[in-house]
Amino acid sequence: MPKVNLSLQVMPNVEDNRLYEVVDKAIEVIKSSGVKYLVGPMETTMEGELDELFAIAKKAILACNKEGARRIGAVIKVDYCENGVTIEEKIGKYTEKQS
Amino acid sequence: MPKVNLSLQVMPNVEDNRLYEVVDKAIEVIKSSGVKYLVGPMETTMEGELDELFAIAKKAILACNKEGARRIGAVIKVDYCENGVTIEEKIGKYTEKQS
Amino acid sequence: MPKVNLSLQVMPNVEDNRLYEVVDKAIEVIKSSGVKYLVGPMETTMEGELDELFAIAKKAILACNKEGARRIGAVIKVDYCENGVTIEEKIGKYTEKQS
Amino acid sequence: MPKVNLSLQVMPNVEDNRLYEVVDKAIEVIKSSGVKYLVGPMETTMEGELDELFAIAKKAILACNKEGARRIGAVIKVDYCENGVTIEEKIGKYTEKQS
Numbered sequence: 001m002p003k004v005n006l007s008l009q010v011m012p013n014v015e016d017n018r019l020y021e022v023v024d025k026a027i028e029v030i031k032s033s034g035v036k037y038l039v040g041p042m043e044t045t046m047e048g049e050l051d052e053l054f055a056i057a058k059k060a061i062l063a064c065n066k067e068g069a070r071r072i073g074a075v076i077k078v079d080y081c082e083n084g085v086t087i088e089e090k091i092g093k094y095t096e097k098q099s
Numbered sequence: 100m101p102k103v104n105l106s107l108q109v110m111p112n113v114e115d116n117r118l119y120e121v122v123d124k125a126i127e128v129i130k131s132s133g134v135k136y137l138v139g140p141m142e143t144t145m146e147g148e149l150d151e152l153f154a155i156a157k158k159a160i161l162a163c164n165k166e167g168a169r170r171i172g173a174v175i176k177v178d179y180c181e182n183g184v185t186i187e188e189k190i191g192k193y194t195e196k197q198s
Numbered sequence: 199m200p201k202v203n204l205s206l207q208v209m210p211n212v213e214d215n216r217l218y219e220v221v222d223k224a225i226e227v228i229k230s231s232g233v234k235y236l237v238g239p240m241e242t243t244m245e246g247e248l249d250e251l252f253a254i255a256k257k258a259i260l261a262c263n264k265e266g267a268r269r270i271g272a273v274i275k276v277d278y279c280e281n282g283v284t285i286e287e288k289i290g291k292y293t294e295k296q297s
Numbered sequence: 298m299p300k301v302n303l304s305l306q307v308m309p310n311v312e313d314n315r316l317y318e319v320v321d322k323a324i325e326v327i328k329s330s331g332v333k334y335l336v337g338p339m340e341t342t343m344e345g346e347l348d349e350l351f352a353i354a355k356k357a358i359l360a361c362n363k364e365g366a367r368r369i370g371a372v373i374k375v376d377y378c379e380n381g382v383t384i385e386e387k388i389g390k391y392t393e394k395q396s
Contacts, residue, residue, distance in 0.1 A: 005338055005339060007337075007338070007339040007340070009271075009374065011209050011211075011271045013209075013211060013212075013214055013217070014211075016211055016268055016269050019211070019269070020386075020387070027391070038337065038338060039388055039391040040304075040335065040337040040340075040342060040388065041302055041304070041335060041342045041376075041384040041387045041388050042302060042304040042340065042342050042374050042376060042387075043304070043337075043339065043340070043374075045337060045338045045339050050157055050160070051157070054153040054156075054157070057153075058149055058150070058153070061149070061177065061179050065179070065181055070180065070181045070182070070214055071178075071179065071180045071181070071184075071214050071217070072177075072179045073176070073177070073178055073179075073207075073209045073271065074176070074177040074179065075174070075175070075176050075177075075273055075374065076174070076175040076176075076177065077172070077173070077174050077175075077306065077339050077340075077372065078160065078171075078172070078173040078174075078175065079170075079172060079338075079339060080160050080164070080170065080171045080172075080173065081169065081170045082164055082169045082170070083169070085170075087338040089317075090317070090338045090339075091336055091337065091338050094324070094336040104239055104240060106238075106239070106240040106241070108275065108370075110308050110310075110370045112308075112310060112313055112316070113310075115310055115367055115368050118310070118368070119287075119288070126292070137238065137239060138289055138292040139205075139236065139238040139241075139243060139289065140203055140205070140236060140243045140277075140285040140288045140289050141203060141205040141241065141243050141275050141277060141288075142205070142238075142240065142241070142275075144238060144239045144240050169313055170313050170316070172306075172308045172370065174275065174372055176207065176240050176241075176273065178239075178240060186239040188218075189218070189239045189240075190237055190238065190239050193225070193237040248355055248358075249355070252351040252354075252355070255351075256347055256348070256351070259347070259375065259377050263377070263379055268378065268379045268380070269376075269377065269378045269379070269382075270375075270377045271374070271375070271376060271377075272374070272375040272377065273372070273373070273374050273375075274372070274373040274374075274375065275370070275371070275372050275373075276358065276369075276370070276371040276372075276373065277368075277370060278358050278362070278368065278369045278370075278371065279367065279368045280362055280367045280368070281367070283368075
C-alpha cells in the first residue's frame with residue numbers, strides 16, 4: 001500500500017477551558033505512534049499507510065473520550081495517491097517563507 | 100464499541116464527465132457493505148462501529164482508484180458519542196419537511 | 199455567478215444535552231434564508247450563489263453563539279462547477295432507494 | 298467581530314500533473330491578501346475576520362477556475378471563538394518539536 005497523507009481534527013465536547021488540554025492528548029497519541037506528523041492550527045497531518053493512520057485516528061478519538069469528552073466530532077481528510085504522497089512534497093517550498 | 104456516524108465524501112481526480120460514475124462506485128461499496136447509510140449531495144453517512152466504517156471508507160477510496168483515479172481526496176467526518184448515536188435521532192424530525 | 203452546493207456542519211461547544219437544540223437554531227437560519235437546502239445527519243447542504251451561502255453560513259455560526267456557545271467549530275464544503283451544480287443532479291437517483 | 302481561524306483546502310479537478318501548480322495559485326491569493334496565514338500539507342489556515350476570510354476563500358476558488366479547473370471541491374473549517382482565537386495559541390508550543 002502506498003503512503004498517504006491523513007489529517008485529523010478532533011473537537012471534543014468539553015468545557016471551553018479544557019479544550020486544548022484534551023486535544024493535546026489526541027496529539028500525544030499521534031506523537032507516540034511513531035509516524036511522521038505535523039501539528040497544524042486546525043488539524044494534525046500524518047504520513048503512513050491508510051490502515052495504520054485510521055487506527056491512530058481511532059485511538060486519538062478514544063483518548064478524548066477517556067479525558068471526559070462524551071461526544072467528539074472529528075474531521076479526517078485523506079490524500080490518496082497510487083504512487084504515494086509525502087508531506088514534504090506539498091509544503092517543502094513553503095516552510096521557509098510563512099508570513 | 101458504540102455505534103457512530105461516519106460520513107464519507109470522495110473526490111476522485113478524473114475527467115469531469117466521469118466524476119459521478121466513479122463516485123457511484125464508492126457508493127456501491129457502501130451499499131453492499133450492509134451498514135445503514137444515507138446518500139447526501141456532498142457525502143454519504145453511515146452508522147456502525149468505527150473500525151467497520153473505516154474499513155468501508157478504505158474500500159470506497161480504493162474502488163475509485165480501480166476506476167482510474169490515480170489520486171483521490173476524501174473527507175471523513177465522525178460523530179462519536181460514548182452511548183452511541185443514530186442517523187435517525189439527528190434527522191428524523193427533518194425528513195418530512197425539506198424545502 | 200453559477201449556483202454552487204455548499205454544506206455546513208456546526209459543532210457548537212455547549213453541554214451535550216443542549217447540542218441538538220443549538221444546531222437546530224443554525225438550521226432555522228438556513229431554512230428562513232429561502233435557499234434550497236437539504237438537512238443531513240452530519241451537515242446541511244444548500245444550493246445558491248457562493249456569496250449568499252457564505253453569508254448564511256456566517257449567520258448560522260453566529261446563531262449558535264447567541265444560543266450560548268462561546269466556541270463553535272464549523273466545516274463548510276463547497277462544490278463549485280463553472281456551469282453550476284444542483285443537489286438534484288447528485289442525489290436524484292438515490293432518493294428512492296435508501297437503506 | 299472577533300478574529301477567527303479559517304482553513305481552506307482546494308481540490309481543483311485538473312490533470313494530476315497540474316495539481317500542485319493550480320493549488321499554488323490559490324495559495325498566492327491568500328498570500329497576497331495580507332492576512333496572517335500558515336500553509337499546511339492539507340490546507341492553509343488564515344487568521345482574520347470571518348467576512349474577510351470568506352472573501353479570500355472565494356477568490357482562491359475562482360483562481361483555480363481561472364487556471365482551468367472547471368470543477369473545484371473545497372473544504373473550509375472555521376474555529377470561531379467569541380473572544381477571538383489565534384494560530385499562535387494553538388500551535389506555538391508545537392512548532393519547535395515536530396517529528
